[in-house]
Structure formats: C-alpha cells, structure tokens
Amino acid sequence: MKGIDRIDADMQMMKDAGLNVIRVAESTWSTCEPQPGVFDFSHVDRALDAAARHGINVIVGTPTYAVPSWLVKLDPGVLAVTPNGPGKYGSRQIMDIVNATYRFYGERVIRKLIAHVADHPAVIGYQVDNETKYYDSVSEDMQRLFVKYLHRRFGGDLGELNRHFGLDYWSNRVDSWEDFPDVTATVNESLGAEFDRFRRDQVREFLQWQSDIVREYAHDDQFITQNFDFEWRGYSFGVQPAVDHFKASTAVDITGVDIYHPTEDDLTGKEIAFGGDMTRSTKDGRNYLVLETEAQGQHGWLPFPGQLRLQAYSHLASGADMVEYWHWHSIHNSFETYWKGLLSHDLEPNPTYREAGVFGREIARPEVGERLVHLKKRNRVAIMVSNESLTALDWFLIEAGFPFGGSLKYNDVVRNVYDALFELNVECDFVPADAPAERLAKYEMIVTPALYATPQETTDRLREFVANGGHLVSTMRSFVADDEVTVWADRAPHHLTDVFGMTYNQFTRPNGHVSVEFAGPLAEMPAVDAQALIELLVADDDTEVLASYGHYAWKDYAAVTRHAFGKGDAEWIGTLLDADSIREVMREAVGHAGVAGAGTALAGKVAVRQGVNVRGEHVTYLLNYSAEPVTVASPVAGTVVVAPKVIGASGEIDEAATAQVPLGAGTAVAEGDELTIGRWTLR
Numbered sequence: 001m002k003g004i005d006r007i008d009a010d011m012q013m014m015k016d017a018g019l020n021v022i023r024v025a026e027s028t029w030s031t032c033e034p035q036p037g038v039f040d041f042s043h044v045d046r047a048l049d050a051a052a053r054h055g056i057n058v059i060v061g062t063p064t065y066a067v068p069s070w071l072v073k074l075d076p077g078v079l080a081v082t083p084n085g086p087g088k089y090g091s092r093q094i095m096d097i098v099n100a101t102y103r104f105y106g107e108r109v110i111r112k113l114i115a116h117v118a119d120h121p122a123v124i125g126y127q128v129d130n131e132t133k134y135y136d137s138v139s140e141d142m143q144r145l146f147v148k149y150l151h152r153r154f155g156g157d158l159g160e161l162n163r164h165f166g167l168d169y170w171s172n173r174v175d176s177w178e179d180f181p182d183v184t185a186t187v188n189e190s191l192g193a194e195f196d197r198f199r200r201d202q203v204r205e206f207l208q209w210q211s212d213i214v215r216e217y218a219h220d221d222q223f224i225t226q227n228f229d230f231e232w233r234g235y236s237f238g239v240q241p242a243v244d245h246f247k248a249s250t251a252v253d254i255t256g257v258d259i260y261h262p263t264e265d266d267l268t269g270k271e272i273a274f275g276g277d278m279t280r281s282t283k284d285g286r287n288y289l290v291l292e293t294e295a296q297g298q299h300g301w302l303p304f305p306g307q308l309r310l311q312a313y314s315h316l317a318s319g320a321d322m323v324e325y326w327h328w329h330s331i332h333n334s335f336e337t338y339w340k341g342l343l344s345h346d347l348e349p350n351p352t353y354r355e356a357g358v359f360g361r362e363i364a365r366p367e368v369g370e371r372l373v374h375l376k377k378r379n380r381v382a383i384m385v386s387n388e389s390l391t392a393l394d395w396f397l398i399e400a401g402f403p404f405g406g407s408l409k410y411n412d413v414v415r416n417v418y419d420a421l422f423e424l425n426v427e428c429d430f431v432p433a434d435a436p437a438e439r440l441a442k443y444e445m446i447v448t449p450a451l452y453a454t455p456q457e458t459t460d461r462l463r464e465f466v467a468n469g470g471h472l473v474s475t476m477r478s479f480v481a482d483d484e485v486t487v488w489a490d491r492a493p494h495h496l497t498d499v500f501g502m503t504y505n506q507f508t509r510p511n512g513h514v515s516v517e518f519a520g521p522l523a524e525m526p527a528v529d530a531q532a533l534i535e536l537l538v539a540d541d542d543t544e545v546l547a548s549y550g551h552y553a554w555k556d557y558a559a560v561t562r563h564a565f566g567k568g569d570a571e572w573i574g575t576l577l578d579a580d581s582i583r584e585v586m587r588e589a590v591g592h593a594g595v596a597g598a599g600t601a602l603a604g605k606v607a608v609r610q611g612v613n614v615r616g617e618h619v620t621y622l623l624n625y626s627a628e629p630v631t632v633a634s635p636v637a638g639t640v641v642v643a644p645k646v647i648g649a650s651g652e653i654d655e656a657a658t659a660q661v662p663l664g665a666g667t668a669v670a671e672g673d674e675l676t677i678g679r680w681t682l683r
Contacts, residue, residue, distance in 0.1 A: 290324060
C-alpha cells in the first residue's frame with residue numbers, strides 16, 4: 001500500500017505462521033517494463049532479498065497474463081476479438097495468445113526477468129503465465145492459423161473437409177480456401193468443435209513456448225509449473241472447457257492448480273477433492289501443487305474456526321505437496337479489493353492468519369509433515385472425461401439437442417457421478433478419453449459420465465477392458481458420436497451393444513412425470529422422478545434390468561441395466577438421477593465390482609481419504625465436514641499422526657478443550673476403536 005514499507009514485517013509474519021514459500025512477479029508486466037524496452041525489476045529484487053533474509057522460498061511467475069497499456073497502444077491486435085466484439089484494455093487475460101506482437105514482447109520480458117532472477121538463492125521454481133486459456137479468441141490470426149491447420153490436416157482437399165464435417169447442410173460448403181468463412185457464428189458443431197479443440201491446443205503450445213524459454217535460464221534444481229483452473233460457477237466446479245489439462249500439463253514439470261470452493265456451512269470437501277483428483281491425474285498420479293486457494297476469499301467464504309486447517313489437510317489428503325493462499329494481504333484498491341487474503345486491510349493478525357499458523361507450524365514438525373507430504377494413491381476406480389464431449393454437449397444440450405432450451409451441462413453429469421463416489425468414500429482418478437489400454441487396465445472400475453464424443457479407439461479399449469474383467473458404468477449420452485461430433489450410424493451405444501446387452505434408438509424429456517422404478521439388488525430403493533432426459537433402453541434377454549420407467553407410455557423400457565461380457569460386466573444408467581438415488585445406484589455398483597474400500601462403511605459420517613507416504617506407510621485421513629462432532633469406528637489400525645484440535649474464535653488452539661479430546665497424536669489405535677472427531681476437524 002502507498003506509503004507503507006513493511007516488507008520485513010510481512011516476511012516475519014509469514015515465518016511466524018510457518019509459511020515457507022511465496023509467488024511473485026506474475027501479472028506485473030507494466031511494473032517490470034513500464035515503457036517498451038525499459039526494464040525495472042527492483043520490486044522483484046526487493047521481494048527476493050527479503051525472502052532470502054527470512055528463509056522463505058520463492059516461485060517467480062512470468063508476467064504475461066496481463067498486458068501493459070503501452071503494448072495495446074502499440075498494436076491493438078494483441079487484444080483478442082471475441083464473439084462479443086473487439087477487446088478493450090482494462091481487465092487481465094484479454095489478449096490473443098497467438099498474436100505475433102504479443103509473443104514478441106512477451107518473450108522479451110520473460111527472457112529479461114528469468115535471466116535476472118535465475119541465480120538468486122531464494123528462487124526454487126517458475127510459474128508460466130496464470131490460469132491460461134484461449135480467452136474465446138476468434139481473432140483474425142487465430143482463425144488464419146486454424147485454416148492453415150485444416151489445410152495441413154486434409155492435405156488441401158476441400159472435398160474431404162466438406163464431407164468430414166457435413167458442410168453441405170444449409171449451404172455451409174467451402175469450395176475455395178480463400179473463401180473460408182469466419183467460424184464465429186458457424187451452425188456446424190463439428191467444425192465449431194474442431195475450432196475449440198484447435199484453440200485448446202494453442203493453450204498447450206503457448207505454455208510449452210513459455211516453458212522452453214524459461215528452461216534456457218532455469219537451473220536443474222528449479223521446477224516449472226502452471227496454475228490450471230476449472231469451469232467456474234462462483235467456485236471451482238468441473239472440467240475446464242478452454243484447456244485440455246491432460247495435454248497442456250505436458251508443458252510443465254509439476255502440475256499446479258487453483259482450487260476455490262464454498263466454505264462456512266457449504267464446505268463439503270467435494271471441490272477440494274475433485275480439483276486434487278483431476279490435477280493429480282494429469283500426470284497419471286504424480287503429486288501436484290496448490291498454487292492458489294482461498295484464505296478469507298469472497299464474501300461468504302470466511303472460514304469458521306477449524307475450517308482453514310481442515311481444508312489445508314484436505315489438499316494434502318488428495319496428494320498435494322504444497323498449499324498456497326491467494327493472497328497474502330487484502331489489497332486496498334482495484335478489482336480484487338474484496339478477494340481477501342490471509343491479512344485483512346488493516347494488515348494486522350486475525351483469526352484466519354492465526355489458524356494458517358496452526359497448520360503451518362504443525363505440518364513443519366517432521367513427525368507430521370514428513371509422514372503426510374508426497375502422498376501416493378493407488379485408486380481402483382477412474383472417471384473418463386473428455387473436452388470434446390464437454391464442447392459437444394454445450395452445443396447439443398442434453399435436454400434439447402440444440403444450443404438453447406436446456407440448462408444441464410456435461411459437468412453436471414460428471415459431478416453427479418463424482419459427488420456420489422466422494423460421498424461413498426470411494427476415491428477415484430480421472431483418465432482422458434484417449435488413455436491407452438495399459439492405463440485403463442490399472443483400474444477395476446471405469447465410469448463414463450455423458451461421454452458423448454468418443455473415438456473408435458476408445459470404444460475398442462473399453463470393450464477390451466470389460467472383456468478382461470473390468471466393470472464399466474456408463475451414463476446417458478455416452479458413445480453417441482465420434483470425437484469430431486459426427487453421430488455414429490449404427491445401433492446405440494456405438495460398437496458396444498453386445499457389451500451392455502441393450503440398445504436404444506429413441507429418447508425424450510421426462511417432463512417431470514416419468515418415474516424410475518428400481519428392481520433386483522436395487523429393489524429396496526424408492527421410485528424417483530427421472531431428470532433431464534430418458535433413453536428408452538431395450539434390454540437383451542440375458543441382461544439384468546435394475547430399473548425401469550413407471551410411465552404407462554414407457555413402462556416396457558429399461559432405465560438401468562447390467563450385462564455380463566467376457567470376464568467383466570457393463571452397467572448403463574439411461575437417465576439423470578437425483579443425488580440420493582445416484583449415490584445408492586453407485587453404492588450397489590461399487591459393491592458389485594468389489595471396489596468398495598475400508599471407508600465405505602463410514603459414508604455419510606466422515607470423508608475417508610487414503611494413500612501411501614514416502615516411508616511406505618499407509619495413511620488414512622478421517623475428515624469431518626460438518627458442524628456436528630461424530631464418533632466412528634476406526635476403519636484401520638495405526639498411530640494417530642494428526643489429532644483433532646479445537647480452534648477458538650481467535651484462530652488459535654483452545655488448549656483446554658483440545659486436551660479433552662481422547663486419543664491424541666502418537667496414540668495407537670486398533671481397527672474398530674471408537675474415534676471422536678469434532679466439527680470441522682480431522683484425524
């Protein structure tokens with residue numbers, strides 16, 4: 001803040017709270033280079049030197065995600081043109097990431113900054129850009145590159161391009177490369193989806209470009225990361241539409257992530273777990289960095305006493321090797337004035353800061369930190385996800401089949417399934433739709449929520465997965481089209497009717513009055529209303545019907561089926577079920593597949609997360625995301641590493657109340673022993 005010089009006071013407060021790493025320099029391009037070719041890194045030097053004095057490590061971010069005003073004046077083309085029109089200077093992340101002027105000046109500032117800081121002893125790594133996406137650019141240069149890509153892909157054969165994307169419809173045919181139309185308003189989703197895939201790949205290429213520059217200066221012991229984020233619904237929600245995390249993460253050494261989530265009474269742990277599971281999966285199980293999560297955050301996110309500590313351990317329970325808060329202190333002007341940091345605007349200690357110190361000092365103890373960081377997981381269940389399916393179902397909305405007339409999105413179906421598994425304490429990984437057969441074979445159960453756009457190779461691999469003994473669970477709108485959104489012309493589900501033992505060729509909206517009536521091992525479940533869409537499944541004679549539709553017009557059709565194929569079986573859920581019902585259907589499915597873990601018996605009481613630490617010890621977290629204390633039977637035997645603590649209103653440990661909690665740290669516990677876990681805490 002203007003007129004306040006307190007860098008050493010800040011560093012000491014960080015040190016006191018156990019904070020041992022900070023990020024600097026990202027988004028500060030206009031400070032690093034106030035005029036073209038005029039560089040000033042004094043603010044960076046000051047932060048690095050102060051951090052070194054206090055034994056704090058530093059990650060240096062490239063400053064490229066917010067462009068200086070002089071660059072826009074020099075060439076307005078650096079701003080992305082979007083479907084809403086030309087860009088205007090002011091916000092961050094408004095640039096066209098393929099623009100040549102932007103790349104030229106971006107490379108120059110990256111080289112100057114990284115060369116300047118690489119030898120500083122406080123620097124342990126680099127973050128390239130920030131939450132990078134393609135920013136919905138439909139700029140001329142983005143489209144020109146797209147046309148060049150299509151020309152290469154189809155070998156200049158326009159006839160093949162027209163056939164491939166079905167461009168004869170509504171006179172969308174292209175008969176000259178020079179006449180290739182602006183794709184902003186295309187009515188052809190196959191072409192539009194290909195443009196989206198191309199733009200996602202530009203994000204991967206952009207990050208690789210930055211990483212390659214940084215690596216020219218980085219030392220061997222300095223890492224490169226990037227903070228990916230998710231679809232935003234006021235918090236981190238689902239698969240990111242504008243980035244393929246699996247492909248883009250190849251550009252960095254360690255995948256980083258920003259995870260923001262509801263808190264106070266709305267804290268469930270689901271978003272923390274979802275973000276961690278997805279990020280860990282980008283590199284097939286490798287640990288990751290939480291580069292941003294909330295401290296005080298937005299209005300309504302101020303953590304209740306105990307929640308900040310619980311949240312921090314929740315990240316570690318998913319395999320995070322670091323937890324960083326956005327940001328240190330609440331800023332005093334500009335856009336994020338009320339995205340509050342660890343410190344409030346008065347820069348004084350407060351309960352959130354003090355509770356961060358509780359966690360920071362606790363995890364710094366070797367008997368705690370060394371047994372919990374770098375947790376490795378061996379999950380038996382995976383969810384297959386696809387950016388291509390997300391894009392397709394943004395266009396062909398599940399309820400409508402058009403880009404209008406519905407609200408249910410791909411990520412709603414993904415979260416419908418993921419949340420059910422989380423609530424059942426069945427941990428899972430994510431796999432991309434193009435995962436090789438060897439990767440799929442590591443799992444015993446694979447779930448494909450709304451995997452609408454699926455390459456032939458994927459259906460072949462899933463067929464092999466089931467034949468070899470795997471359990472496949474698929475939902476409505478899976479295996480409908482290829483990965484370029486051309487609907488298959490054979491019986492649905494494509495190439496898998498014998499695997500699932502059923503087919504369908506009609507579907508409709510339930511309109512709020514079609515019930516799902518359960519049978520067989522699900523017979524005890526009450527009937528519920530189908531949601532969004534019903535696929536009218538015709539089951540083979542040897543297929544088990546687990547649910548049917550109750551409406552008189554559709555009573556002859558199945559809603560949920562399971563069929564043995566080879567050494568395994570495949571289950572199909574032909575409609576969207578409410579949260580309680582999908583949880584019970586998945587409970588039966590994981591039981592049938594034999595993948596229910598030690599924590600499944602505690603579902604609905606505490607969240608259970610497990611892994612193996614660097615010593616080869618099995619670590620079990622019991623996390624209470626509720627305002628009421630719970631007492632449960634320990635699902636494992638072992639020694640308490642982290643015990644529940646009562647955090648008072650001040651943000652500090654209430655030592656007297658904590659002393660009353662039985663079985664503290666270091667206590668041996670037998671399987672079946674009763675464990676009490678207070679509200680918003682863990683063991």
